[in-house]
Each structure stands twice: as C-alpha cells, then as structure tokens.
Amino acid sequence: MAETLSLHPDRLFSSDPIQRDIAGRLYAKIKDLPIVSPHGHTDPSWFADNENFSNATELLVQPDHYLLRMLFSFGIPLQALGFKNRDLTKGDTGIPVETDPKVIWRTFASHYYLFQGTPTNIWLDYVFVNVFGMKEVLCAENADTYYETITAALQTPSFKPQALFERFNIEVIATTEGALDDLRHHKKIKQSDWNGRVITAFRPDNVTDPEFEGFEENLIKLAEVTNINIDTFAGYLASLQNRRYYFKEMGATSTDHGHATARTLDLSDDEKEALYQTIRSTNFSAEDADRFRAQMLTEMAAMSIEDGLVMQIHPGVYRNHNQSLFEQFGRDKGADIPVATEYVNNLRPLLNKYGSHPKFKVIVFTLDETNYTRELAPLAGHYPALKLGPAWWFHDSPEGMRRYRQQVTETAGFYNTVGFNDDTRAFLSIPARHDVARRMDCAFLAELVSDHRLSEKQAEKIAYDLTYSLAKDAYDL
C-alpha cells in the first residue's frame, strides 16, 4: 500500500527544539513574500498564449533533466520516456519509442523511490500536495490515479499559466533568450492586458562562442537582424550592443554567459581586431576560440556599464558529456557534468578593468563548491562589482544550500550574495524551490541565533533580505 503523503510544517528545520522554533518564527515572517525569480528558463509562450498544459508527463517528466538523468542512470532508455532518436543511422538500438504519456508516467512512478534523499523528491511532493492535492506517495500502484488527477486538473482554467503565475504569487520572473530571439512572446505579454511581469535575459553564447553550434550562421543573422555591418570587431560589438538595447526594451535587466571556464582577457584593440578576423575566417584553433570567449566577457562587462544590464557568469560545466546520447537526443538530457573551475586568475583581467567600477555589477556562480571559501567568497568580499550567485543547479538543494551559507558567509557576509535563483524550466516547481531556499536560509540563521552569533532581530532582517530585497537590488528589479 502506498504511504501517506503530507508536508510537515517544520520540514527542513533542525530537530533541535531551540533551532526549530527559531527557524519556524523566522520562516513565518517571510514565507508569504512574493516570489522574485530573476534567473530561469520557463517558456515565455506559456504566459503569452496562456494555453492549458497538456498532461502530467509532458509537463512534469519530459522537460525535467533531473528526472531524465536519474531514470537513465538506472538503465531506462530515453526512448522509454518518449524521446525519439534523431539519427537512426547512428547507434540505433532498436529500442521502441514510447508514445503513450500514461505509460511513461508509470515508468516514472515505479522509479520514484530513486529520488529519495534528492531535492527532486522534495519539489515534486510539494507540487503533488500543494498544486494537485495528492494524498499518497507516488508509486507504481497509484501511478494511473496520479496521472489522471493531474492531467484533468491541467485542463481547467485555474491551471492555465497566468492563473498559476498569480496563484504562485510571482512578482517578477525572468526567462532567458538567445541573442537572436525576436522576443515575440515578451512583446505579446507586454502588449496584453495581463499584468504579470515576465521579462527576458540576454544570453549571447550563440553569437559570442565560436564553438557554439551554427556560430558563423548566427553571426550572419545577427548582422541582418541589427542591420549593422559586422566585418570589423567594432561593428560586431555595435550589433551586440544593439541587441542588448532591444532586450532591455523588452524588460531585460540582466545578461547571462555560460562558458566552459571563467577565463577573461583584456586585449589591446589591435589584438582584438586580429582575433576577431581569425574567428571570422573559421580557421581558428581551440585556444583562439577560448581567447575570444574570454575577451567577450570583458566586452560584455563594458557594455553592462553602458546599458546597465547586470552580468551573470555561469561557468564550469562539461556540456553533453555522453557523446552518443547527444547525437541521438540533443542537449539538456541530463548529461552535463561539472568540472573543476578556477576564478582567481581567470577573472582577474575583467575584475582589474571593471571590478571596482561603481556602475558595474557581475554575479558569479559555481558548480565547483571548492571555490566557495577559497576563491569566490574572498573575491566577492573585496570587489565592489562582484556578487555571489546562490547555490546553483546540482546544489540548489538542502545540503547544497547549507554548505553555501556555511562556506560563504564568514568571508563575504550575507550582503555580497543575491538571494535565490530557481533557474528552472519546471514552472510548477518554482514555489517549491523558493520554499526550500527560504526554509534553508531560516534554518541556517536559526543556528546562528541559537549559538548567539546573531540576535533573532538581526536574523529577521537578514531573512527578509535573503528572500526579497537582495534579489530585487542585485538584479535591479
């Protein structure tokens, strides 16, 4: 028989009664604050078109790379989760592609126990209880009931994207779009009667990373879209600035850069022009490409000072580590793996140039936790422009968030951090993720209060800032 499912009001707080009570009091004061989501990957067309979501599987299973990776790690092929091989000439294993969403849901349900102890379990249970009113832990036996209940609910008006946005108490949410995106959905939202604030963020990797798929064609489109000649580096920069202004018009307050490393450079004008021409010749080395990306971070910083967009750097991932999976199924299927990342030498050119500039803001993230105490907290605790992004991706979890606060706070304080990012395309999980962050921050503060490192009054103010003000300030929202 399935276990009863419920959300304990004290979940994620210490079982020590002193800490638990302090955490509970802190949490009570901030739990109902609106959600500020300055960085994420929801689809703006949801909010623009406001169509009902289709079914449980398409909404909750297939777009969530946390789910895909864990299921795949237990030998469930992506075909069994409804994904079609894109190239049957290579590595076709003859595995049939499952097309019935209910069957896929059953596969997921019968493996739900694999997620015990992971944040996925916490997020989904929150969604199951709070959004869909489920009362049993998901398992093979109740898979169909679950599927039908959720899918039926999704057909109703109160489960349309805009209704959920309001129900979730979202004050503002940022999506992320490539530099060439026409932002038609954001435009539509802006022109509509709906008052929800959905903004974009400028993600130019596809036109700044020479090794990005289709880079050369992307540059041609960039020139077309902006109607700027990009034969020179200056022209290329002008066209990027042009796009940034367009994104800003559509509400963007930030840019985002996802390079393999945090390398930056500060070349002379001649060097930059020569490097750009090498890159444009398409006859460039891996080191050329790397230097170009490095220089482009510094150029983007210069533009941030000009146009006021806050810069975000998300480095340190080996994308698409599983080559044949990538060839068959493409990106974002759960095969991205963090790598050791270096910041002190790599960021120095950029920070020496702009790190003390009063108009510059750069938010740096890491998947290599060894940098929290060694590099990032010390850097953030010195450079005025640099703030530390929250525990990211694999680390936006109870233990990950705890380590983040324990390792960052003593050197950088609370006020060199920027609040929480949900960074997700799993729309329904957004309140769950913010709830975990709020609880873990309160639990951390409760420990500092319980051993007299902070007064409870100080902790109250900090909890409010971590939940609300810091994100608003850091991202100029």
Place this chain on the structure above:
Amino acid sequence: MAETLSLHPDRLFSSDPIQRDIAGRLYAKIKDLPIVSPHGHTDPSWFADNENFSNATELLVQPDHYLLRMLFSFGIPLQALGFKNRDLTKGDTGIPVETDPKVIWRTFASHYYLFQGTPTNIWLDYVFVNVFGMKEVLCAENADTYYETITAALQTPSFKPQALFERFNIEVIATTEGALDDLRHHKKIKQSDWNGRVITAFRPDNVTDPEFEGFEENLIKLAEVTNINIDTFAGYLASLQNRRYYFKEMGATSTDHGHATARTLDLSDDEKEALYQTIRSTNFSAEDADRFRAQMLTEMAAMSIEDGLVMQIHPGVYRNHNQSLFEQFGRDKGADIPVATEYVNNLRPLLNKYGSHPKFKVIVFTLDETNYTRELAPLAGHYPALKLGPAWWFHDSPEGMRRYRQQVTETAGFYNTVGFNDDTRAFLSIPARHDVARRMDCAFLAELVSDHRLSEKQAEKIAYDLTYSLAKDAYDL
C-alpha cells in the same frame, strides 16, 4: 589509573534525542544482518589453513598501516615496531630492530592516546571489548595485561580464522589477488568441507601497469601461466581474459584497478598495437606508460561486458611518498598520500564507449572528496554502468562517511551507491568497520527523517539496502 572502557549503545548517533531515537530504531533493524564484504585484503591462507594467529602484535599492530603511519609520525622508527631494513647499505640509521612482540605492544599501548578522534580508536576499542572482553582503555599501565589476554585468546579454537569468520556473521568476503596468483588458498577453501564463502578479486596492476615493479618479468610469467603467446596485443589481451576466467572460476565477481589517475583512452586498433609494442620494447616514456594504463582500463571494461566481472577503479594515490622509507621497508607502511584527482575528462573515453552498456558495471572510488558533488555524483547520476564506491580508506570514518552521504545523495540518490567496503587486511576489525558504517548510515537517515525529508518507513528500507542489498546487487554476490 586506566579509564573504564565500554561501548555505548548509542555511539555515533546524534545527541539530539529525536535523531538519536530514530537512528536507534533504524539500527536495531539492520545491526544483525550478515556482513557482505565485497572488497578487501584479508589473507586467504588464514581461511584455507585455519591456523591460530600468533600474538597481539603480529595480528593487530604490524599489518595495520593506519597504526604504523601514526606511530611513525610521532618519531617512532619502524625498527621499533619490529620491521627490518631491507637494505642496510642505504640510510641505515643504526636503529636496533625490536624483536620482542611484547615490547612492540608496549610502544603501541603507550601511544594509543594519539588515535583519539580517529577511526582506529573506534575500531580497536570495538575489537578489544567485543572480541577480547577488555574493560579498560589501553594505555602503558595495562599494556602487558592486554598483550597476554589477547595472545592467550588467540591460541584457542574459538579464535581460529574460520571460527571468527562464523562468529562475525560474514556471508561472503572477497580477498584481492594479483593476476599471476595461483589462487591455491581459494582452491583449498573450495575443496574443503568448510562452507565459508571466501572469494578472490582480480587485480591485474602488476601486468597492466608498465611502471609496476617487475612488469616485464610478470608478462613473461603471464604468457607461461596461460600458455598464450603474448607477442601481439591481441595475444596479451587473450591471456588476460584467460586469467579473468580462472579467477571467475575461483569465485571472483569483480576486478580492481589501482592507478595513479582515472585516465582512460579509446585508441584505434593500430594505435593499441603500436603502443603495446613500445611498452614491450621496455623503451617507453612515462606518457607511454600512462597511455597504456589508460587504454587497459577500457580493455578491462570490454572484458567485463564479456565475462560479467564487475570493475572497480581506485585511483588517486601517490604511493610510497617517502622514498627512503620505501627503500628500507617496502610498500604499505603508511606513506601513501592522496592527490587531486580528475574524473570528468579522464573517464570520458571509457564511459562514452561502455558507460551506457546494459551489461557493464563499474564502481568508482575517490580519495579526493572534492569530487563527490562536483564530478562523481553527477556522473553516477547519469551513466547506467557507473556506481559510486563508498567512502574509501582515509574516509571510512564517521566524519568521512557523513560527508559522503551529505555530498553524494542529493545528486546520485542512495541507489547509485553500492553499500559498504571494509577494504582491510585487519581481519578482526571487520565487524567494527561495518558497525561504524551501519551506525553512520542510520544517523544520516535519522537526520533526514527528523527534518521530514524521508518517512521512517522509507528510511528503514533504505537502511536495509545500504547494509545488505546494494552490495549484493552491485557485486553480483
């Protein structure tokens, strides 16, 4: 006066009453499960010959590199612990070699306080109380009593290896033998009336690592033993496959590979043959040797798919760091030091080739804890073939195990891990080590239950799996 020695029933559980009680309940359900020991270094001749052990010093002090290293670090020369310099022409310090085991025991006893706070203390106190019924903390004053009590007990029938094996409730234990071992002890055990399950594991470093002492002669023996011509790479591989089948016949279910790094390669057939010939010429560079080791991991993976032996990789140790100690006293004297280890790039060739193969299983270990969250949990949470070995060597300790679960679980879950390995040649400490692992797992689960991340019922099932099923499944036992 010596302190009273006793083992508290709640040891290693949180002092928080809520967590302590949950941990106690979980532990009560699994504490008596049989010991599954899929990876270790006990001597198979003990079980084959079933002779009494000699004395306290020879059994408990001299083979334990944890003891040797700590005593050495306080200036006690190995000679004082009974070790003879093997080459008196080099670095002979004129220190006399102690030959009286009782005197050596006294030296150990009077320095036993050095181990406070280390797992050695926990393991040995467990042995002293549970195996020998001691009632005082070991110190200089009671050293002789200790020595005599233990040595006397060891002469009795109930302290013979087979009797202890049964008393320890060991369901199966794996030893580790080099590729050229004739496995006579395992054969003898198999052919005997005794029903204890003692299996071997295939450790081929001495014939796959060109820099292993005696590598070239080892290859000649390999050819002789298998009666296979190894002039070509194909012949060499065939002879290794031959040995693997022999080990499998003698009960092996796994192989083990202890390289300095986790590097793997996937060369073409021509490249492999050429590299092999270079290695055989004995005129090879360090890089050649490294590439050969890297390629051999991939070859071993291919053979695992063929013969079903589970692969284990234990990388990242600088062996014999203290050169003169090595020259005088040889390997395994406590001078092996972990080094920073990289997995994401290094394992990619192997994982891209076989990481998604349904018949392949590889268990990866680390001594570089920075990889838990950054590299290993993400890799294990994606590749079907890859499971994560438990906290290893310097880390099979309360704090080490806690960090392992805290850092691995959120990304890889519980079910991409493989239960506990005692990995020891200290036979008497095996129950103590498993007990520490069981207690720490229960303590970790109790924290998750206490803050409502798991229900107690879920935790019970997981505790059982961590203690018993995962090791049985992962190692095909």
Place this chain on the structure above:
Amino acid sequence: MAETLSLHPDRLFSSDPIQRDIAGRLYAKIKDLPIVSPHGHTDPSWFADNENFSNATELLVQPDHYLLRMLFSFGIPLQALGFKNRDLTKGDTGIPVETDPKVIWRTFASHYYLFQGTPTNIWLDYVFVNVFGMKEVLCAENADTYYETITAALQTPSFKPQALFERFNIEVIATTEGALDDLRHHKKIKQSDWNGRVITAFRPDNVTDPEFEGFEENLIKLAEVTNINIDTFAGYLASLQNRRYYFKEMGATSTDHGHATARTLDLSDDEKEALYQTIRSTNFSAEDADRFRAQMLTEMAAMSIEDGLVMQIHPGVYRNHNQSLFEQFGRDKGADIPVATEYVNNLRPLLNKYGSHPKFKVIVFTLDETNYTRELAPLAGHYPALKLGPAWWFHDSPEGMRRYRQQVTETAGFYNTVGFNDDTRAFLSIPARHDVARRMDCAFLAELVSDHRLSEKQAEKIAYDLTYSLAKDAYDL
C-alpha cells in the same frame, strides 16, 4: 534604536543541551589559561615604547584588512577610510581623502551590519564589551558615543600596550620581522624592566624571493648587515644563517615563509650555485625565481635542523590581486585572494630530505581547505617533522575551525596539530580570537563526547593540550 549588546556565556556552543553542557564544562577548565601566541603581526614598538594608542579609528579600523575589504566591497573607497593614493598620476579618481577619524568611524559604524555572520563581528563585539564596556550594538546612531568612549579610554594608563598585554594574560607573543630588521624594539623590550615576553620570528621572503620588491638591494643590505661576502651561494647561505642566529638571540623560536606555492626542490650543489648566479644576474625567468624560492625552502629546513628554529610555511595566496588598488594604496588592503594549492608533489623534495629527521619541525598552513583531508592530514599523519598549522586567515572563524577539526582529526589526530595562531596585527582582538578558538575546540570535543567517540576525561586533556601545551611544544616556547 540600537540593539542591546551582550556576550552570551554559551556562545558558539551547540544549542543541543547535551553538547552545550559538555562544551561548557570543558571550556570552564581552559578559558583562563594564559594566551600563547606563537605567530602574529603585532608591532613590537607598541610594547617597547608603551605609548598610548591614538584613537578608535587608527587602532581598530585602519590596520584591519578584514574591515577594509568588506567596506571596499560595498563601494566605500579607501580614501573615505583615510588612505591617501600614493601616486596621483595614475587612476586618481578625485575622491577626497577623509582626514577626520571620527567621520571615518561613522562610515564604519553605519556599515557594521555587513559583518553579521562573519568573525569580525564576533571579535569586535568581544572587544567592545570586554575591553570598552559598550552596551549597544554599534550602528550609525551610536557611532559618536562609541568613538568618544573608546578614544577616551585609550588615553588612560590601563590601556597602554603593556597594561593590555598583562590584562589579556598573554604568556608569550611572537611578532614577525623581515630578515633585515634590526630588531631594535625587541632589544629594547629585552633590556627593559618589563617582563612581558615579546619575541620575534624570522621572515626572510624579502631576501629569498627574487620577485620580492627590492630583492637585489635587500641582498646588498644583507651582505652589509652581516658583513659576509655573498657572491657565492655558500656565502649567501652563511649570511642568512647569521641573521637567523641574531633573530634567535632576540628570542625567535621560528621562521616563516610566505610563498605563492608550496613548491620545494632539492638541487645538487652545482645546480644551486648556477641558479644563484642566474638570480644575482637579475636576468632570470619566472621559472628561475620559482625554482630559487623552492630550493630556499629546503635550505631553510637544513638551517632549522642546525639552529633549532621551527619552520612555518604559509603558501597559496595571490597577493595584491587588485592591481590598481595596489598601485594606489600598497599591500595589505584586503585584496589578497587564496588559490588552489598543491602539497603532495610540491613538498616531497623537502620531506624526502628532512621530513623524518628527528631535529626538524615544519608547520604547514593552507587557505585551500580541500587539502585538509586529501593532502595535509595524510602528510602530517605520516612525516615526523610535519605538523599542521591551525585554520588560517579566512578560516580562523567558527565554521572554518569546525571544518578544520572535522576534516583533519580523523587522519592526523589531535597531536599532529599545533594549537591556535591568532596571526593578527589587531592587538585588541587577540583575546577574542583565542576565545573563539577555545570555544570551537570545546564545541567540537563536546560533539565527540556526546556521541561517545571520546570520554569527557579524554576531552578535558585534549582541550588543555589544544589550548596550551601543543603551541608551547610545537614552537619550543
């Protein structure tokens, strides 16, 4: 209104009543032990001249790089804290230099909330309460009262350096001086009637690091001061040995070496002479300089065996990361950033040569916490000469100290560590820093007692040793 300020007697102890009570009992037994401060940066002239300190700002704000860095990170220019640009031709921002110490204090006070959760907050609150009797948390509103109260107190006899030294119950304090220092203040203290023990430590980086500012002139001075011809490497070494003996005469028991890495070398005599001549030619590469530093660590070790000075190595910092800040304001303004550091390969030449020598002692520190379990605890747990320095600089904080004990103890034990270093030039904060260390050690021991890894009697002895004996022994005090 300002919050009430008080120091809770149980601060930094766990809120769990069992652990808190054990910690309290342990702490009660060691809290009044005299302060042994074997490594730090106080100014010996304070104790030699025994003049009153000037005012709150000059004593508490301006010399403290923890304060400067955090304030700078929130956009407060150093000019606003009273620092004059040294070169107005470069990067002069026209920011006026504040000269009124009270105005600077106000700036600090109104940003004091930034330090919440950092050790600075703990140290300063301790000083405010215990040294100056303040009763409110520092903030903008009470800034002037604070300034006036502190500044007035500083004018009185009981706040003179020698009086504070006695009031702080300091048994011995070591300062740090460059190799060319004439140690006049130490001489004066020695010759005075005052009995306070203020000793020096030999810091030769300015004459052993070819990339140190003014290296070549420093060598010329070295030759002059020692009256030794340094044209050969042997002469250079003799002059260094000469300085070491002078420092030893003035009370030094240790040397200190602050290189960018932990690299050591063991070159032949010819190689050393050739390298020295290259360095003296001033026409050397970065690699030459690095090799010279590496060799000099080994030479210093040899001299330590000769003269008995304990060696300290503090590697792994990128000094003066912010180039323009350095050009304008010089060293030690809060822009030093830790970098990843390697010990196993780097220290091997030195450790292989002297690591087992009975007369050698070397204390190694790190700012890269990943080395605690991976490299440093294993090395300290093997080599007799090597002991582990305490949690250092960015890590001499509650969480930093906790991680240190949790990660070091299981492999190296307590007795391969050396007690606490305050390592500060902030004289008033010394008792606060030692108090934090004592409390965190007691809290850590209390956890081990509470889960039955140690008896309370064992913990009492260890607490005493961590607080007092280990530092005395390790530094031969």
